[in-house]
Amino acid sequence: GHKGQLWEGGHRVPGIAYWPNRIKPGVTNQPAMSMDWFPTMISLADAENAMPLELDGVDLSPVLFDNKRIENRELFWRYRGQKVARQGDWKLLMQEDEEFLFNLADDPQEQNNLLETFPERVEELQRLYAEWEAGVLDGVELKTT
DSSP: OOTTSOSHHHHOOOOOOOOTTTSOSOOOOOOOOGGGHHHHHHHHTTOGGGOOOOOSSOOOHHHHHHOOOOOOOEEEEEETTEEEEEETTEEEEEOSSOEEEEETTTOTTOOOOOTTTOHHHHHHHHHHHHHHHHHHHTTOOOOOO
16 A cells, blocks of 8 residues: 555554653554544643543554553544454455455455455444544534535
8 A cells, every 4th residue: 555545564663652762662553543642732731620521532642651552442534435443453445336444464465355254343343433424524524526
């Protein structure tokens, strides 16, 4: 994949955090998304109670300061007709005309489509994605031109 695609090669990039004497040097392979930075900054500002919002992201402070793991979570994103549902190492990539299922722990280059091998996993990820999308669009009126 490349920029603008939801294949791993299109969006898997290193993130760098630097804070002398606070963030210890190290590497983690935990997935984090841009939506995680807002809750992290709120936490660092000790402003959790000042912002009673329901956020999609998680606070990355435990990862940055203590090298702890992020609690398992489902991740969803979409871009230009492409949709992704990720649960743990499982990733369902849905394009307009084709779907792909990968286990990123075994296949980080996304070479082996497991769609037919694990149909129950596909159905579960499709269901989770549909629930997420319905929640995002709840109350939003889409206009077509």
